[in-house]
Amino acid sequence: MLLWRRLAALRAAPGPRRLSVAAPRPGPGPGAGKAEAAGGRAGRGPVPGPSGDGDGALRPLYMDVQATTPLDPRVLDSMLPYLTAYYGNPHSRTHAYGWESEAAVEKARRQVADLIGADSREIIFTSGATESNNMAIKGVARFYKSRNKHIITTQTEHKCVLDSCRSLEAEGFRVTYLPVQKNGLIDLKELEAAFQPDTGLVSVMTVNNEIGVKQPIHDIGEICRARKVFFHTDAAQAIGKIPMDVNDMKIDLMSISGHKIYGPKGVGAVYVRRRPRVRLEPLQSGGGQERGLRSGTVPTPLAVGLGAACEVAQQEMEYDHKRISQLAERLVTKIMSEVPDVVMNGDREHRYPGCINLSFAYVEGESLLMALKDVALSSGSACTSASLEPSYVLRAIGTDEDLAHSSIRFGIGRFTTEEEVDYTVQKCIQHVKRLREMSPLWEMVQDGIDLKSIKWTQH
Amino acid sequence: RILKCYKLWHIYEPVFLLFTFRTYAIRRIRDAFRENKNITDSEKIEELVNKAKANLEIIHRQVTIGQLYSTQKLVIE
Numbered sequence: 056m057l058l059w060r061r062l063a064a065l066r067a068a069p070g071p072r073r074l075s076v077a078a079p080r081p082g083p084g085p086g087a088g089k090a091e092a093a094g095g096r097a098g099r100g101p102v103p104g105p106s107g108d109g110d111g112a113l114r115p116l117y118m119d120v121q122a123t124t125p126l127d128p129r130v131l132d133s134m135l136p137y138l139t140a141y142y143g144n145p146h147s148r149t150h151a152y153g154w155e156s157e158a159a160v161e162k163a164r165r166q167v168a169d170l171i172g173a174d175s176r177e178i179i180f181t182s183g184a185t186e187s188n189n190m191a192i193k194g195v196a197r198f199y200k201s202r203n204k205h206i207i208t209t210q211t212e213h214k215c216v217l218d219s220c221r222s223l224e225a226e227g228f229r230v231t232y233l234p235v236q237k238n239g240l241i242d243l244k245e246l247e248a249a250f251q252p253d254t255g256l257v258s259v260m261t262v263n264n265e266i267g268v269k270q271p272i273h274d275i276g277e278i279c280r281a282r283k284v285f286f287h288t289d290a291a292q293a294i295g296k297i298p299m300d301v302n303d304m305k306i307d308l309m310s311i312s313g314h315k316i317y318g319p320k321g322v323g324a325v326y327v328r329r330r331p332r333v334r335l336e337p338l339q340s341g342g343g344q345e346r347g348l349r350s351g352t353v354p355t356p357l358a359v360g361l362g363a364a365c366e367v368a369q370q371e372m373e374y375d376h377k378r379i380s381q382l383a384e385r386l387v388t389k390i391m392s393e394v395p396d397v398v399m400n401g402d403r404e405h406r407y408p409g410c411i412n413l414s415f416a417y418v419e420g421e422s423l424l425m426a427l428k429d430v431a432l433s434s435g436s437a438c439t440s441a442s443l444e445p446s447y448v449l450r451a452i453g454t455d456e457d458l459a460h461s462s463i464r465f466g467i468g469r470f471t472t473e474e475e476v477d478y479t480v481q482k483c484i485q486h487v488k489r490l491r492e493m494s495p496l497w498e499m500v501q502d503g504i505d506l507k508s509i510k511w512t513q514h
Numbered sequence: 515r516i517l518k519c520y521k522l523w524h525i526y527e528p529v530f531l532l533f534t535f536r537t538y539a540i541r542r543i544r545d546a547f548r549e550n551k552n553i554t555d556s557e558k559i560e561e562l563v564n565k566a567k568a569n570l571e572i573i574h575r576q577v578t579i580g581q582l583y584s585t586q587k588l589v590i591e
Binding site: 112128129132374470474475 | 534535537538541542545569572573575576579580585586587588589590591
């Protein structure tokens, strides 16, 4: 019965009023007089966002889930108690605040471990996948440096992996950056050929964040286990979206990111196998928390959020995967049927369907992104989008310079609707056609001139 | 009883303010009920109904929070 009353209060509360952005905001203060039950005042809270946008500026659709994801309400719901009432430090052993915090962190640890088929003692909470990657690569390399001085990785890894390897090279390690084939997958024979007697670590990401290809992790795991080399995978984009099992896939180290699976930003985890034991040299020294591998107070609300996100992902994985595949199919078929000369970067079959990277020939990528201002898209990973160069991943899979410049990445997630996909497709087709009309290169192609045969004069 | 639960959920539909969560909730709830409609084992039904009640509470709390921190509508609305 109480539920009905609260429900009525919610419905009676006025909807969001469209205030002018320029006017001074009435904060939650003046509304405090209306002391209702849960419904309360439906006023404007502190609203960040571009000021001076004018009245009722509408927000763009979010199609960039590879960059980050919205926080699932179920995850936020599990985090809030630890942000408000239960604020203890999980490492305080002497009082109830510490004990309840610790219990929550352990529960989260178990939830993360269940998602990947690991034991909860093998999960270490970190500040994100970047820190996890750094820990795994630098930590393993430095611990075993007396025996193993060689590391194998690929050219399409995330920046943090490549940068860690580069800093290890400066410390005296040798690194082999495996090239990828045109479809984005590595060649297993090349991988086998790259092994040397003192190879200590192989690092290959499961699902690429720019082109969405899924590497053959099973096979790589077999190869590494046979040669007794540690296998690290950056699974930030794959976790919670495709089934991962560390024992099945023979993974020794895995990096997990919170904000890619509808969890909070600022938290991640690293899986470090215990049997056979993988030893790491810790990056962060301190009080010996997290098995001595990562000192520092574990942020309880964030860890709880990560755990909840993993649990939700496990329950929703099949449902989400089916939906996302359908929406991705819809997006790709619609765009490709209406617009000629569109290339999908990355293998068609071995991919995660929610990450689609399309190159539109004869159209400049930046101008297309600017034109699609009602849709939040990106053309390359968020980490590299500040520079003017095309993405190194596209260069590694061998796309031509001009196609690499005109690539757009569409991300489809749990919350993406059919209408959003249709709207995006419609706007995309419209703008590509418009930009091509304006392009002299397109005219030349229409006339049948082969662009590669032209000798451009230098001025 | 299950029908009563279902109706309750549907009343909440328009209240979720953020487009993304509103559409997700509607779709997910409908599909979840549809998927489970053939289950006859009473223990399983009890479990599912309890889960549904818990989710209802979560939605209720999150809807309130969403209203407190509301923002502009999406282009598509």
